[in-house]
Amino acid sequence: MTPYSLAFYLDVVTTGTVLGLRPTDSPDRVTEVLGPDFAENSFDDSSMWRDYGLAEFFWDRASAGLPWSGRHFTLQVHRLARRDRTLVNDALRARYGRFAPRLRFEKVRRLLERRGVPLLEIPEASANAPYYRSFWQPESKVAVSVIGACGEYSTPDRLRLGDVYSIHAPMAAAEVEWRRARVG
Incomplete structure (x- = not known):
């Protein structure tokens, strides 16, 4: 179908999942699919994330005695520009093959539009605009962050204008409306 890692990104934006993993899946379920090779970080037993290189999954809970509740996942696409093969998890590589070091947003957007999966531009919430x-897919609730201008802090890892920086899910419609109201 689509060469290298493009099929992976199209699947993520279309479905809002990573290899079928939803943002709400438990740590055990994520480990079952992505494997045990991750770095784990936590704060005060109330939040935790697991870093698989390209993919990161985040959870939180009200207290240490309660189970983890899935919050979101982020694909740190910008990291691939380092050309470090260890950043792509074995499970992802087995399914999608080789991953390119950069992801061009317009190519992803064009391929998604052919599938009938639109990406809507939304205001950037950070001071980095x-x-x-930022672009949003309303059905899957996936957000895509793209390098919009070149500057001292906008081109990490040797990215270029129009490269995808990261992909995040979920982004609720309420957040999109909040962003629009902030700038409107």
Whole structure:
């Protein structure tokens, strides 16, 4: 179908999942699919995330005695520009093959539009605008962050204008409306 890692990104944006993993899946379920090779970070027994290189999954809970509740996942696409093969998890590589070091947003957008999966531009919530631009897929609730302008802090890892920086899910419609109201 689509060469290298493009099929992976199209699947994520279309479905809002990583290899079928939802943002709400438990740590055990994520480990079952992505494997035990991760770095784990936590704060005060109330939040935790696991870093698989390209993919990161986040959880929180009200207290140490309660189970973890899935919050979101982020694909740190910008890290691939380092050309470190260890950043792509074995499970992802087995399914999708080789991953390119950069992801061009317009190519992803064009392929998604052919599938009938639109990406809507939304205001950037951080002080980094206009260096980053954000796009949202309403059905899957996936957000895509793109390098929007070149500047000292906007081109980490040797990214270029129009490269995807990261992909995040979920982004609720309420957050999109909040962003629009902030700038409107």
